[in-house]
Structures are given as structure tokens and as C-alpha cells.
Amino acid sequence: MTATGERHAVVVGGSLAGMLTARVLSAHARVTVVERDRLDDAAGSGPRPGIPQARHTHVFVEGGQLALESLLPGILGELSARGALPVGMPYDLVQHQSGRWYERFAASTRFLSCTRGLLDTVVRERVLAEGGVDLLAGTGVTGLVGDAERVRGVRVRKRGAADDPYEIEADLVVDASGRTSRVPTWLGEIGGEAPDEETIDTGQGYATQLYRLRPGAEDPGYHCLYFLPDTEQPLTGVVVRVEDGLWVASLSGPRGSEPPTDPAGFLDYASQYPHPYLREWLSTMEPVGPVHSNRSTANIRRYYERPGRRPAGLLVVGDALCAFNPIYGQGMTVAAQQVVALRRVLGAGSGVAGGARGGAASGGRLLGRGGRRTRDVQRALAGVAETAWAISAGADRALPGVESTGPGPNALDRLTGRYLRRVAAIVPGDPGAGRHYRSVLALTAPPARLFHPRIALPALFRAPRATPGEPPLVVEGWPGGEG
Ligand SMILES: Cc1cc2nc3c(=O)[nH]c(=O)nc-3n(C[C@H](O)[C@H](O)[C@H](O)COP(=O)(O)OP(=O)(O)OC[C@H]3O[C@@H](n4cnc5c(N)ncnc54)[C@H](O)[C@@H]3O)c2cc1C
Incomplete structure (x- = not known):
């Protein structure tokens, strides 16, 4: 409690999950x-060491x-x-998978495209x-204060200062410090127990180069060029x-096929993709800054x-x-969905969104002594990650060369894998099946939707429809219309 x-x-951590969590908790408590x-230079909008993935x-x-x-509310407009x-899928994309180019049908879902720096700054x-x-900001948490019964705060140290660490008291500590979280170790230091941990690592390496079109260059006619891996190419x-x-431009490959980070090597790597268009197009653009x-x-x-x-008194x-292989594009979404679940279990409802402290009573029960067990809340947050985990861990477990601390794929996983390969073959040419498929990947529908008859019947019983033989760079009505 504060002096008042x-x-x-x-x-702990002021990135996406941390700031959104703070927003929800502010309906129940003062939040630090x-x-x-340090987030003061350039308003903290540029890449920073704590989130290297932002590049x-x-x-x-x-x-x-x-x-x-x-x-x-209103943040998407901001x-x-x-x-x-907003990038409409599949209409705004030139997309390749399993040897086929996707037909650019009307969009059934949209992803938001911007740099991670812009998203974090606006939030x-x-x-x-x-x-x-x-x-x-500019202050690192170095440990928890409390014992195996209850966390009562954190120990912090200002970066670059000679001052000793000091303690900040808290009724609730939320760990939002990302995939390298030290909380499992800190729990041991106060007599608690680290959680079970499962790791499934394909060794996926990323290399990314920013580009702009050269002066006078023609717009390519789409918002995104996307090559997905398949059994033939990783x-x-x-x-x-x-x-x-x-x-x-982010190029990536699993262990043994990681991209290099020198500019010439980056372009050479681009020529390993299943169509020369990727390298040809990148070569026409002007690189901005180094490859990361x-x-x-x-x-x-x-x-x-x-x-x-x-x-x-401790939530994570x-x-x-739960962190995911980023090729599935799920981490930020799961983080935001977990915070919505947190708001729900705290009982704030729309009072939080409206800025009122309407949920203070039930939130107070969580935050105060003798309140609802924090493990129940933690269970609700973990539940939110299930679909995304099923998608990324499920797919990666079965890949050659994966290093995993959990169980390997079972017979059901292998059967599902075979089914999903058939789905991937029909989706490029089938707008109805594609709509359901994309709703699962966009985390707006459960994985069971992949077995909807509109997907299952063509996947199991029909040959894939014909799709463009070359990258569909030109499509009627673009930009501004949807075919
Ligand atoms: C290469 C790559 C590409 C990705 N692409 C996508 C994508 O396309 N779509 C998507 O949805 N997700 C993507 N992700 C995942 C996404 O980056 C994460 O899911 C997301 O950043 C999680 O947010 P977070 O707030 O939990 O953690 P983070 O964003 O990692 O933030 C953790 C914060 O905690 C701070 N911190 C750490 N330790 C301490 C400490 N001891 N004291 C104080 N502060 C601390 C850090 O400085 C940082 O600000 C990608 C990830 C990678 C690696």
C-alpha cells in the first residue's frame, strides 16, 4: 500500500504486455x-536494447x-x-506456399502493419x-521481496548509478519482462519454486533489412510479399x-539454414527462395541502415x-x-488477449476502458491479503495462450532438427500434420476455406475451425483449384478496391 x-x-517491464497490464490494474491500484x-531519448520510439526483436x-x-x-478504445485510429x-489477407498480399501462389481474393481478415517502435510508442x-x-524507466528489477507465502515488492537498481539497490513495496507484482524473464530464479531466492518450463526450439534465425523504394520507382501493387515454409523448403x-x-524485409530459416547478416549475403540468401522474384525485387530497393x-x-x-x-501476489x-516461434506472428496478440482476460477476472468490465475505478472491489480482493488465490488468475492467463501454443508448438514439435524439452509428436499430431498439409494445398485457390483457415491464424477462432466442413471437405476429397503460375503482382482494383 502507498502512504495514502x-x-x-x-x-516489471514497460513493453506491450507491461503497459497494457498497467492500464487494467490502474482501475484497482496505483501502478508503477x-x-x-531508458525511454527518454527520441521519446523512446527507436529500437532499444530491451526489445531487440523490435527491429x-x-x-x-x-x-x-x-x-x-x-x-x-480508439487506439487503432491513432x-x-x-x-x-491495415493489410487485407489475401487481397493485399503476394503470397507463396507449398509451390503455389495464392489467388488474391477479397480480404477476410486484416493484420496491422507498422514498426514495433511505433506500436509501443503509441500504446x-x-x-x-x-x-x-x-x-x-532506466531502472532494472533485480529480485523479488517477500517469501514463499507472499510477494511484497521488488528490489530495483537504477541503471548506471552507483547507488545501492532499493526496494519498492507492492500489493501485487506482475512480471512482464519478456522471454528472458528472471522470475523463475528470483522465486528460488525467496524460498519459492520455479515453474515447470517447456522449450521447443527450431533454432529459427532472423535477418532483417529496412528498405525504401528508390525515387521514381513504381509501387509494386501490394502491401506484403510473403513466402511460407513447407515440407519442401524451410x-x-x-x-x-x-x-x-x-x-x-525479414528473412528467416531454422537451425542450419539461418540467414547471414551482411548486405550481400542477405541478398544471396533471398535467391534461395522458391521464386527469383524475391531477390529481384529486393535488389531494386534502397537499403536503409544495416541488416539485424x-x-x-x-x-x-x-x-x-x-x-x-x-x-x-505475483502474476506473469x-x-x-508463454513465448512463441515468431514466424507464426502470435506473441503480441496473445499478450493483449491475456490482459483482456486479466481485466475480466479482476471484474472491471468496461469500467476500466472508460477510465473509471469501477472494478475496485473485486480487484481489491485479488490485490489484498487473504484474497482470491493468484493461481486462479494465472490459470486464466495461461488458458489464453492455448490456441497459439497448439499452433506453434504443435507444428514445430514435428520439424526435423527441433530441440525440445517436452514430449515429441504423437500419432494424433502426425495425423493432424498430414491434414494441415492438405489444407495448405487448397487454401491458396479456395476463398471459403481460406476464410476459416485465416480466422484461426488471426486468433479470432479456435483451432477446431480448421475441421469446419468448408475446409475439411475440399481438403480431404477435392484436388486443389488452379492458382496463378507466377506472382500475382497485378490485381483488379488495387489499391482501393477488393477485386
Ligand atoms: C524476431 C521476432 C519477430 C516477432 N514478430 C512478431 C510478429 O510478427 N507478431 C507478433 O505478434 N509477435 C511477434 N514477435 C513476438 C513479440 O515480440 C512478443 O510476443 C512481444 O514483444 C511480447 O511482449 P512483452 O511485453 O511480453 O515482452 P517484451 O516486448 O519482450 O518486453 C519485455 C520488457 O521488459 C523489460 N525488462 C526485461 N527485464 C527487466 C528487468 N529486470 N527490469 C525491468 N525491465 C525489464 C525489457 O526492457 C522490455 O521492455 C516477434 C518476436 C521476435 C523475437
């Missing part, structure tokens, strides 16, 4: 977000946009006003403007338009909801709870 008797929550990075393509699928908008772009500015949240490639006339790489891409799940000697959200 108000309840106090500390959030402790962020290790790489970050698509925000529909399920995440719906969650974000419900937490911060993002659009600052250059974020952070908005959360701080709503009030009730203090940001303590490489993923995304080149997507973002704000300020920039394009982000990232190898922290394992699926990691920490089972805090399972029984164990874990204190009350976002990548710190």
Missing part, C-alpha cells in the same frame, strides 16, 4: 511500471487488434493516423495519458510496407498455473509466461 492507503501494483531501458517484422493479427481496441496500415503514450500509472520471408514509406539478426525464437512455456510453492503475463 492506496493499493500499489508494480509491473519499472522498465530497465524485425511485427504483424499484429486481428485477434490482437480487437483486444487492444477493447483495452484502449495508429492509423500515425502511419500504421505507452496513451496508457500514461490515461493516468494512474507511473513509469520508472525458409520464411516477409517483406511488408510500414509507416513513413518504409518496407521491412535475432536468434531468440524458441517456443517457451512456463507453467505457473501448476501446483508448486509459489507466493500469492506476455512472453514471460
